[in-house]
Amino acid sequence: MDLGSHPTFESHDDGTVLTSAPQDAPVDRATAAARRVVDAMLRTDRANANLDRVAEELNSIADHLEEHAPAVAERLIDMWNGEGVTRHDPVTGPENAIAPPIVLEGLSDGSVRGEVTLTMPYQGPPGCVHGGVSALILDHVLGVANAWGGQAGMTAQLNVRYHRPTPLFEPLTVTGRQMSVEGRKINTVGSITTADGEVCVSVEGLFIDAAVPRPR
Numbered sequence: 001m002d003l004g005s006h007p008t009f010e011s012h013d014d015g016t017v018l019t020s021a022p023q024d025a026p027v028d029r030a031t032a033a034a035r036r037v038v039d040a041m042l043r044t045d046r047a048n049a050n051l052d053r054v055a056e057e058l059n060s061i062a063d064h065l066e067e068h069a070p071a072v073a074e075r076l077i078d079m080w081n082g083e084g085v086t087r088h089d090p091v092t093g094p095e096n097a098i099a100p101p102i103v104l105e106g107l108s109d110g111s112v113r114g115e116v117t118l119t120m121p122y123q124g125p126p127g128c129v130h131g132g133v134s135a136l137i138l139d140h141v142l143g144v145a146n147a148w149g150g151q152a153g154m155t156a157q158l159n160v161r162y163h164r165p166t167p168l169f170e171p172l173t174v175t176g177r178q179m180s181v182e183g184r185k186i187n188t189v190g191s192i193t194t195a196d197g198e199v200c201v202s203v204e205g206l207f208i209d210a211a212v213p214r215p216r
């Protein structure tokens with residue numbers, strides 16, 4: 001996969017931030033507010049929060065945003081211009097309200113690392129992170145680890161092992177690291193651990209060096 005000018009551990013310093021940290025921009029502020037709404041909706045008192053009025057106001061906001069939306073094809077071109085995936089993806093994208101969003105940094109040993117505390121919208125079992133959310137996060141983190149390692153690709157297989165329930169409302173560390181590259185086949189591993197070092201989820205991924213063309 002053509003990585004353009006993405007940083008790698010051989011060309012960049014330990015601690016290089018690989019994702020787009022939230023900026024002081026209207027889109028980042030609006031998306032952070034939307035994220036807050038999604039979280040608050042799950043926490044609010046369903047009987048007394050006047051949710052009919054909330055629905056009306058949120059629909060009016062959605063109407064306004066849709067009125068200003070260009071054609072999907074145009075928007076896709078815009079999304080994939082320049083910095084690309086890191087602004088809108090569902091794991092690290094500050095412009096995507098479903099992303100926590102996680103900031104990832106690249107380390108000089110070739111691994112990538114980030115910290116996140118997940119809340120209600122990411123719940124699976126009571127008080128714990130949904131297994132699909134863990135897989136989503138790790139798939140993406142492995143993709144970024146591959147870019148940092150110097151050769152990236154499409155996920156062909158993701159083997160997920162759930163060692164213990166992953167807690168919500170606690171800081172978690174996510175890591176990824178490219179282990180080997182054989183021709184187009186890339187093997188990458190990653191994990192989600194608690195602050196005291198307990199491994200909750202570990203993954204092994206097989207990526208194939210291939211790319212879907214960018215819209216233009």
Ligand SMILES: CCCCCCCCCCCCCC(=O)SCCNC(=O)CCNC(=O)[C@H](O)C(C)(C)COP(=O)(O)OP(=O)(O)OC[C@H]1O[C@@H](n2cnc3c(N)ncnc32)[C@H](O)[C@@H]1OP(=O)(O)O
Pocket residue numbers: 006007008018019085086139140141142143144147148152153154155156157184185206208209210
């Ligand atoms: C630095 C920071 C920047 C961050 C930017 C980046 C962040 C990005 C993060 C985003 C992260 C998100 C990531 C996402 O969400 S990626 C989205 C999820 N993944 C997909 O949608 C992939 C869909 N599948 C495909 O497109 C194709 O099947 C691929 C491309 C995978 C291979 O089709 P292709 O036609 O190209 O390959 P080939 O058939 O010539 O085979 C080639 C070799 O590979 C072997 N093989 C193939 N498949 C498998 C398999 N499943 N298990 C085992 N082996 C497999 C095959 O046997 C052969 O081996 P050999 O016979 O040569 O020995």
